[in-house]
Each structure stands twice: as C-alpha cells, then as structure tokens.
Amino acid sequence: AQSVTQLDSQVPVFEEAPVELRCNYSSSVSVYLFWYVQYPNQGLQLLLKYLSGSTLVKGINGFEAEFNKSQTSFHLRKPSVHISDTAEYFCAVTDTGGFKTIFGAGTRLFVKA
Amino acid sequence: KAGVTQTPRYLIKTRGQQVTLSCSPISGHRSVSWYQQTPGQGLQFLFEYFSETQRNKGNFPGRFSGRQFSNSRSEMNVSTLELGDSALYLCASSSGTTRYNEQFFGPGTRLTVL
Numbered sequence: 001a002q003s004v005t006q007l008d009s010q011v012p013v014f015e016e017a018p019v020e021l022r023c024n025y026s027s028s029v030s031v032y033l034f035w036y037v038q039y040p041n042q043g044l045q046l047l048l049k050y051l052s053g054s055t056l057v058k059g060i061n062g063f064e065a066e067f068n069k070s071q072t073s074f075h076l077r078k079p080s081v082h083i084s085d086t087a088e089y090f091c092a093v094t095d096t097g098g099f100k101t102i103f104g105a106g107t108r109l110f111v112k113a
Numbered sequence: 114k115a116g117v118t119q120t121p122r123y124l125i126k127t128r129g130q131q132v133t134l135s136c137s138p139i140s141g142h143r144s145v146s147w148y149q150q151t152p153g154q155g156l157q158f159l160f161e162y163f164s165e166t167q168r169n170k171g172n173f174p175g176r177f178s179g180r181q182f183s184n185s186r187s188e189m190n191v192s193t194l195e196l197g198d199s200a201l202y203l204c205a206s207s208s209g210t211t212r213y214n215e216q217f218f219g220p221g222t223r224l225t226v227l
Contacts, residue, residue, distance in 0.1 A: 032213045034215075036218075041220070042220055043117070043203055043205075043218030043219050043220045043221055044156075044203065044205070044216075044218040045218070046215060046216070046217075049213070049215065051213050090155075090156065094213060096213075100158060100161065100169040101146070101158065101216065102158065103148070103155060103156035103158075104155065105154075105155035106155050106156075
C-alpha cells in the first residue's frame, strides 16, 4: 500500500519569495508522482507529473519538483511566488501497476503582499 | 473540449436521507474516479469506474455506491446519510488506458448533511 505525507499543512510566504512544499511518499513498488493545485471553490488542476527519466520536472505557472528516490520525496518549488499562487497544493502517487491515486492531506500556500 | 461537469454543485440533506450525485467526464474518457474531500481527512478515494465496471475501491462503507453508464457518465449514491458525510465530492476523469493516471477534476458537489 502507498501513503503520501505532506509535511506542512500551511505555508505562509511573502510575494516574490521562494517557496518549497514538501512531500514524502511510501510505497513498496514503483510509483508515478503528481502535484495538483486547488484554487478556492474549484476542482484540482494538474501542476506537474513525474513518470520516469529526468528527476527534475517542470510544470505550469513556474513550478518545478524534484524526485528523490533514495529519500522517497517529491518536493515542489517555485523561485518567486505571486499572490495568485495562493491555493491548496496536493501531492499524489499512483503505483505503476494500477489506476488508483492516493493524495496527501494538502498544503495551504498563503502568499502575502 | 468541455471539462468535467458535476451536478448539482450544492446540496443540503438531512440525516437518514439518501443522495445521488452525477458526473459527466470529458468526452472520450472512460475512467471516472470519485473522491471525498474534508478539511480533516483531505482527499479520500471512494472508487473508480472504467467501462461500466468498478475497477478500484477505497475504504468506505457500503452506504457509498456508484455506477457508470455506457456513455461514461457516472453517478454516486450515498444512502442513510450521516453528519460526517458532509464534504466536497470530487469527480475526476481520465482516459483510463495509460499506465499513469492523469486525472481531470470537476468543480465538485458540496454536500451538507443537517
């Protein structure tokens, strides 16, 4: 069975500052990794995904994430955040053999002016 | 291409009642997954349907059930509602045929149980 841990429930940050949202996962098999974003009163939108290959993955809106197999982590980063990045971010894993996705509890990013 | 649509967007029910939620996937998508989102539990996987068959199931009681029609539209039913069923119910669709599960989410149905 897989599990996903998002280490921070809330992350406040000032506009134009860098941010890192942390995600660790546990799985006995190979996985695919995802980050989703949820803006208020909306569904989730895919930010980026890691399937294989380069461990540094670039997504939409200037976000990127790095897959670290030895540390079983998939942290999300952005070098300079905007007010509009205020949202909830979810890390998710899917085992490569199935079609079931497990989500982390979410990290609420709050960007202050 | 139209996105995933969910109806109704908001619903208020009382304990003991039952409710049916509807999800229309993106055209061509054959997989529909359902999630329950609450502040305390985050997103919890309910079940996934592919070509009218339940392919995966989460750890929810039998009061939660679903089905998928031949046009890939899906419904989720919750019987004998409890206060704890108050949540945002999200539906996600995907092609369902690739080995990774890139999902496209609808806006959700917010269910309030009084």
